[in-house]
Amino acid sequence: xxxxxxxxxxxxxxxxxxxxxxxxxxxxxxxxxxxxxxxxxxxxxxxxxxxxxxxxxxxxxxxxxxxxxxxxxxxxxxxxxxxxxxxxxxxxxxxxxxxxxxxxxxxxxxxxxxxxxxxxxxxxxxxxxxxxxxxxxxxxxxxxxxxxxxxxxxxxxxxxxxxxxxxxxxxxxxxxxxxxxxxxxxxxxxxxx
Amino acid sequence: xxxxxxxxxxxxxxxxxxxxxxxxxxxxxxxxxxxxxxxxxxxxxxxxxxxxxxxxxxxxxxxxxxxxxxxxxxxxxxxxxxxxxxxxxxxxxxxxxxxxxxxxxxxxxxxxxxxxxxxx
Numbered sequence: 054x055x056x057x058x059x060x061x062x063x064x065x066x067x068x069x070x071x072x073x074x075x076x077x078x079x080x081x082x083x084x085x086x087x088x089x090x091x092x093x094x095x096x097x098x099x100x101x102x103x104x105x106x107x108x109x110x111x112x113x114x115x116x117x118x119x120x121x122x123x124x125x126x127x128x129x130x131x132x133x134x135x136x137x138x139x140x141x142x143x144x145x146x147x148x149x150x151x152x153x154x155x156x157x158x159x160x161x162x163x164x165x166x167x168x169x170x171x172x173x174x175x176x177x178x179x180x181x182x183x184x185x186x187x188x189x190x191x192x193x194x195x196x197x198x199x200x201x202x203x204x205x206x207x208x209x210x211x212x213x214x215x216x217x218x219x220x221x222x223x224x225x226x227x228x229x230x231x232x233x234x235x236x237x238x239x240x241x242x243x244x245x246x
Numbered sequence: 247x248x249x250x251x252x253x254x255x256x257x258x259x260x261x262x263x264x265x266x267x268x269x270x271x272x273x274x275x276x277x278x279x280x281x282x283x284x285x286x287x288x289x290x291x292x293x294x295x296x297x298x299x300x301x302x303x304x305x306x307x308x309x310x311x312x313x314x315x316x317x318x319x320x321x322x323x324x325x326x327x328x329x330x331x332x333x334x335x336x337x338x339x340x341x342x343x344x345x346x347x348x349x350x351x352x353x354x355x356x357x358x359x360x361x362x363x364x365x366x
Binding site: 114118187203 | 274276277278304305306307311344346347349350351352353354
């Protein structure tokens, strides 16, 4: 009985530690600034519309070759992961829609793309705005910035990070339910002690 | 310079190491070409000779890109307008370019070029 109690207590301590680490690491992330931008159809898009989803927010432009390389990756991620609570949002730094519309068609882009404005660029890039593209933000389900990449990043790195974030909340839920069960067991165990 | 005369002006530009700009004839129509333009003034631009493009392969492109790197020259052949007013003036040009390195690109920039001219 005594031995079982120690094991249960250690398990609970570990689980609580994991939970605290999870919550503190997520809490340390900066909030992703909200924005209000028009998409190609004229609809207004806000970041807060995507709360609860993992978001790849990509600042790009049609004239940017490294950005062009990422577009097919993001299109595939959108297609394969959208049902898991994932979305890609593209913010184009082009001056107007004229080069963007044919580009979206040419590349078969299946995610929402908006035209940037100075306010959004400053809120994500500081006083100088977004200076280099692609600049990509990975945003967690709570609307916090998990990572910021300036320049091209290997596809695998994106995919791993997205999957980590998609698994994050599932993991937290699992940890939470395990802790609950563990706490019950621990209570029981303690009671037996 | 004399009215009705001609002149060649060479403009030398330098990109920092590790950077490239699209040439004046990029293969991809989405890319912004190197372009020099001159405002009307005492001189009339007749022809602009751009630097010879280099075909360079980068990690982000499947095909080599038509680019310029390092120091390069743009030569403009001017004629002096027959009706140009004698005296000193400034001819203004604009050089538009778009630079990238092997991982990222930067917004297109336009640099103003000022050319002091004295017409006799």
